[in-house]
Amino acid sequence: MADPILLVGAGQASASCAAKLRALGYDGPLVILGEEQAAPYQRPPLSKKYVSGELALERLFVRPLSWYAEEKIELRLGIRVAALHADAHEVTLDDGRRLRYRQLVLATGSRPRRLAPEIGGDLGGVFTVRNLADADAIAPELQAGRRLIVIGGGYIGLEAAAVAAQKGLAVTVIEMADRILQRVAAAPTSDFFRALHQAHNVAIREATGLAGLVGEGGRLTGVRLRDGTVLPADLAIVGIGILPNDELAREAGLAVDGGILVDAQCRTSAPDIFAAGDCANFLWGGVRTRLESVQNAIDQAEHAAGIIMGGSADYDPKPWFWSDQYDVKLQIAGLNRGYDSTVVRPGKRPQSQSVWYFRAGHFIAVDAMNEALAYALGKKAIEAGKSPDPAALADPNSDLKSLLA
CATH class of the missing domain: 3.50.50.60 (FAD/NAD(P)-binding domain)
Structure with missing residues (x-):
């Protein structure tokens, strides 16, 4: 039997990569290895509707379990990859078994920074919010x-x-x-x-x-x-940031620096090994970047699948993010890194506004609070490389559509 493509980490990135591989015609063995007992699920709702009890567990899953069987994707859960042997194209599992691979995608994600035990970080009643177990512990x-x-x-x-x-x-x-x-x-x-x-x-x-x-x-x-x-x-x-899960790659001798270093095609420093999602550090706009978002996990994983299947394009993300707090939906388009000025545009209704970011006069990002049109038009403008006039943008009576046309 042919060696499989192994996807290490059973999150959004692995599920997306697997789906894309099948969509692109890969019909060989495909295995997802995950430490948690749960099938790939969405993480953003954990700190919002799931922990509040508004969202049922079943609605968290990226795909129903039946989908993996239908697509002939082997889902191995509750298994940790203890070691990666790049030269041998093998991994060792925590039970001692070894698995060979044809290609391997590291989608190991990230983990929350924790407070040290020396200052009470291990006391009962102290939580982080990163996985299903965290949310289940906090809810009651x-x-x-x-x-x-x-x-x-x-x-x-x-x-x-x-x-x-x-x-x-x-x-x-x-x-x-x-x-x-x-x-x-x-x-x-x-x-x-x-x-x-x-x-x-x-x-x-x-x-x-x-x-x-x-x-x-x-x-x-x-x-x-x-x-x-x-x-x-x-x-x-405790919500003091996250750390990339890059230890497996580091211990295997792959290039690691604040995440697993990958090239423009999501390749690591080892042959036939790729990385995608929170754990991947890629060069974008001349700067090493890790994008901590669902959008990036999906898009980068799908891009890696395309490269595995013979593609050659560089990964060029179009970042977007969101946050729900009370009755406010924040939508962010672009990346405000390096901004040197902002324009605040009042919204049309209470508890709404948008903040527009510029770098050297060029529009790079927008934060839209209960302003879906501002988000949509801002995202479109960023992708098209257009920059609205800041003075006109600040005028709430100006027509946003015409400013970004």
């Missing part, structure tokens, strides 16, 4: 009247804060940087979401350093700030 803890401290004011933390506030918890967000969302958004977007959360009685504490967590009997009781203040807490959610 979200009880009205309890006190939640969210550590980190990024999108994951703010989404968790919104869910908890709506369930009646007393929520405080602490952020070490000068403002929430500082790493990913301009000040007007931070201002919008700060006001939104404060309107829902969430306390936002910015420029606030964390000294550690305190507990009793192994369970969290409070969060100690660097100024000595202790905030009482029944639970904490």
Whole structure:
């Protein structure tokens, strides 16, 4: 029997790569290896509708289980790849078995940064939100009247804060940087979401350093700030960023630097090994880049499948992202990296606006809060290489369609 194409990691990227391989005519053996017991599922809803109980487990799955059988895709779950042997075209599983491969796609994803045990990171009641087990552990803890401290004011933390506030918890967000969302958004977007959360009685504490967590009997009781203040807490959610799962590649001798290094065709430094999704670090716009998004996981994995099947095009993503908080839908088109100016365009209704990013006079990204038209037109303009006039853009009475035509 011919050696299979192995997909390591049973997430959105592997499911997308497998589907694309079949769509492109690959009819050979295809195996997905995943550490979790669950079939590939969507992760973004975990911190939103799933943890709140609005979304059933069945609706998380990327594909029904029957699809894998129909497409003759072998799904091996609850299995960890312990070692990769690039020269031998083999992997060793955690039970000692070895599997050969024809080509291999590393779609190992990422994991949340955690607080060190030395400062209380291992106390009961301290959570991260990354996988199904995390969300299942948090859900029963979200009880009205309890006190939640969210550590980190990024999108994951703010989404968790919104869910908890709506369930009646007393929520405080602490952020070490000068403002929430500082790493990913301009000040007007931070201002919008700060006001939104404060309107829902969430306390936002910015420029606030964390000294550690305190507990009793192994369970969290409070969060100690660097100024000595202790905030009482029944639970904490830590959202301080993610790390690429690149250890398997590193230990196998592949080139790794803040993720698995790949070329423009998603190839790693080893023959017949590709990488896609959160774990892949690729050159884009002259800068090494990891895009932490579902869109990139799907598109990059599908691109890798195309290369495996004989394609030669470079991967050129068109980034987009989203976040749901309360009744606000944030949609982001483009990547604001390196922006030097912004334009705020008021929305047509309450709790809506858009923030437009420019670099050297060129439009590069937009944050659209309850402004679907701004998002759609901004995305189209970025893909077409068009830049609206900033002054006209700032005028809420100007016609957005004509500005971006």
